[in-house]
Amino acid sequence: MNSICTLDIESILNEATALLEKYIQIDTVNPPGEVDEAISFFQTIFINENIEYKIYDCPSGKKAIAGILRGKSEKSLLLLNHMDVVPVEKDKWDFEAFSGKLRNGYIEGRGTLDMKGLGIAQLMALLFCKRQAIKPQKTIIFLAVPDEEIGGKEGTQYIVNNYWNDLKPEGVLDEGGFGTKDINKKFPVFFVACGQKKGIWLQIKAHGKAGHAAQPTDDNPNDILIKALHKIITHPECPTDDPILWNTICEVAKLKNRIYYLITKLYRVRVMRLAIGKFLHKIKFFNAIIRNTETISMIKAGEKVNVIPEEAEAFVDCRVLPQVDYFDVIKRLQKLVNDKRIVFNVVKEMRQSDISDSNTQLFRIIDKNIRKKYHNAKVLPFITPVGTDAKYFREKGICSYGIYPIIVSQDDLESFHGNNERVSINEYRKCCEILIHIVQEYCF
Ligand SMILES: [Zn+2]
Numbered sequence: 001m002n003s004i005c006t007l008d009i010e011s012i013l014n015e016a017t018a019l020l021e022k023y024i025q026i027d028t029v030n031p032p033g034e035v036d037e038a039i040s041f042f043q044t045i046f047i048n049e050n051i052e053y054k055i056y057d058c059p060s061g062k063k064a065i066a067g068i069l070r071g072k073s074e075k076s077l078l079l080l081n082h083m084d085v086v087p088v089e090k091d092k093w094d095f096e097a098f099s100g101k102l103r104n105g106y107i108e109g110r111g112t113l114d115m116k117g118l119g120i121a122q123l124m125a126l127l128f129c130k131r132q133a134i135k136p137q138k139t140i141i142f143l144a145v146p147d148e149e150i151g152g153k154e155g156t157q158y159i160v161n162n163y164w165n166d167l168k169p170e171g172v173l174d175e176g177g178f179g180t181k182d183i184n185k186k187f188p189v190f191f192v193a194c195g196q197k198k199g200i201w202l203q204i205k206a207h208g209k210a211g212h213a214a215q216p217t218d219d220n221p222n223d224i225l226i227k228a229l230h231k232i233i234t235h236p237e238c239p240t241d242d243p244i245l246w247n248t249i250c251e252v253a254k255l256k257n258r259i260y261y262l263i264t265k266l267y268r269v270r271v272m273r274l275a276i277g278k279f280l281h282k283i284k285f286f287n288a289i290i291r292n293t294e295t296i297s298m299i300k301a302g303e304k305v306n307v308i309p310e311e312a313e314a315f316v317d318c319r320v321l322p323q324v325d326y327f328d329v330i331k332r333l334q335k336l337v338n339d340k341r342i343v344f345n346v347v348k349e350m351r352q353s354d355i356s357d358s359n360t361q362l363f364r365i366i367d368k369n370i371r372k373k374y375h376n377a378k379v380l381p382f383i384t385p386v387g388t389d390a391k392y393f394r395e396k397g398i399c400s401y402g403i404y405p406i407i408v409s410q411d412d413l414e415s416f417h418g419n420n421e422r423v424s425i426n427e428y429r430k431c432c433e434i435l436i437h438i439v440q441e442y443c444f
Pocket residue numbers: 082114115148175
């Protein structure tokens with residue numbers, strides 16, 4: 001890294017807070033996910049800062065925008081963020097959902113966590129680097145996209161498929177990981193997403209015999225379906241034996257106590273994995289990252305209280321670890337249910353995503369800069385249970401990491417896509433600083 005002048009970090013952090021407030025106030029709720037105003041917001045900043053930019057027209061009529069700081073080499077780092085946010089149930093919020101105001105130590109509003117907050121932190125990293133007197137070694141590209149919340153097909157995927165030559169990143173920074181103090185108060189853990197689970201939506205249909213509800217029969221499709229679903233709920237899959245995942249779990253266990261650590265070290269033994277899985281079942285985050293999961297999200301059957309319907313159906317959201325064939329997941333469920341009157345149909349299959357190696361220079365720079373701000377912190381790779389647009393880069397073999405370097409509480413986690421979304425100002429300022437330093441160290 002070349003020596004660079006240090007700009008006034010304090011004024012940069014104040015600027016970040018002011019920009020985030022304005023950005024939260026722009027309505028980009030998806031659906032419909034209109035982003036024209038957000039595009040103008042970034043465009044104005046790029047013009048004022050004399051930053052090269054390009055606007056992409058997506059097939060949906062929506063736009064994406066890239067701000068580019070050319071480096072001495074063709075190699076580039078991509079800062080990927082989405083402009084759209086999920087809807088809010090305004091009456092369930094304790095504060096105005098689109099104010100972006102700072103109150104009681106928090107910046108409040110939809111997008112502060114997912115992911116306008118991180119988007120502005122990425123923007124600040126770009127501005128910080130642009131304001132340096134010297135040119136970076138690597139090119140820095142800030143890319144704000146629409147429609148991530150509906151899968152990214154007409155956003156990131158379209159840009160990757162049609163404008164690859166504009167991007168060709170060596171590395172990507174995106175959302176998906178965060179820090180927590182819930183494991184050990186003294187040693188915060190930051191999980192960096194190196195991969196993500198794949199989603200499969202299944203319809204499970206029970207066929208029976210229609211009739212009058214006054215005469216119960218064994219062919220009632222509701223009963224058949226309930227029995228099948230009960231088997232699925234009560235027989236979660238055995239946790240994976242993937243060594244990379246278990247390395248992370250062992251490191252986390254070490255922060256708890258030595259006994260937990262020694263037990264998790266025995267993960268290669270299936271009985272131990274089952275026992276640990278049973279224990280972790282109650283902690284929703286760990287339960288979701290150690291195994292394939294099946295969540296019954298919709299059940300539909302019957303029209304009238306006194307009528308047995310002909311059919312009953314349930315929809316199940318399966319989240320499968322990378323490299324697991326979804327046929328194996330369906331086969332397991334079919335075997336478990338073991339009833340010919342039940343049919344499994346795949347409603348939607350999301351894309352398979354690769355895993356980025358954590359043994360890279362970029363990961364080490366992330367690790368180092370997080371630990372500079374949070375002494376004693378552990379920075380660990382993990383597979384995120386949720387989908388992000390990083391998958392479109394990972395499947396092209398590009399090393400992509402998801403990290404919003406802030407410490408979140410259990411309440412914060414609930415507010416992702418939920419109510420009362422907000423970010424602590426202290427955490428947010430640290431996040432901006434960490435991100436600036438990561439980009440600076442990697443690109444200069
Ligand atoms: Zn997001």
